[in-house]
Amino acid sequence: KTCVTDSTSVSNCKNFPSMLTLNSYIQACRGLMIAAVSLGFFGSIFALFGMKCTKVGGSDKAKAKIACLAGIVFILSGLCSMTGCSLYANKITTEFFDPLFVEQKYELGAALFIGWAGASLCIIGGVIFCFSISDNNNKTPRYGNRKYSALLKTKYAVHKILRTLKTPELGSVRTRFDKNAYV
Known part of the structure; x- marks a missing residue:
């Protein structure tokens, strides 16, 4: 039982609630x-x-x-x-x-x-x-992908063309763009 007593010494007791009674x-x-x-x-x-x-x-x-x-x-x-x-x-x-x-x-x-x-x-x-x-x-591995290898071949071909291209007023394209040219 659980009991509560107030200031006037009145006690109130009730049975302890069990989880099995829920x-x-x-x-x-x-x-x-x-x-x-x-x-x-x-x-x-x-x-x-x-x-x-x-x-x-x-x-x-x-x-x-x-x-x-x-x-x-x-x-x-x-x-x-x-x-x-x-x-x-x-x-x-x-x-x-x-x-x-x-x-x-x-x-x-x-x-x-x-x-x-x-x-x-x-x-x-x-x-x-x-x-x-x-x-x-x-x-699949990144470098084994066909689309990626075709893209690399295309970038290499464009870079090769730019390397060989020379104009007299602009100088060598290779010296202007060097290796970090974005095409």
Whole structure:
């Protein structure tokens, strides 16, 4: 029991509230939010090991796999948080618009909107994390690209023409532009 005594020595006692006596939807929301926080923590640790700038984690392929795992864990964390907030908001709106519900009615507050925004950012961040890692593994080397090598050949040909061109009034084009000519 928890008891409160006022200045006139009047004591008021009530049974200590137990978590097991809460409504099932509140327990489900709490469980989902605890799961979301735990998954977010482990996702952050995986992300630290999967970054290219850290020396822990092994080779680049191993780091890519760890980073992709971190992205998936972030997505799961966001989904848990989104589900918990949505479940609670559904219960609030159902009770609010029920004309037969006579107890105290609640409205959607800032905490729900912050929860939805945080869950959305977590999901978006996890998706971006997964796609950024997969893009880095599938890229062709910069110098092996056909368009880039054709551009280099064109620049070399134009530079060769400018090098051989001479006019008497301007002097040698080569001396004017030298190696840093932008064409």
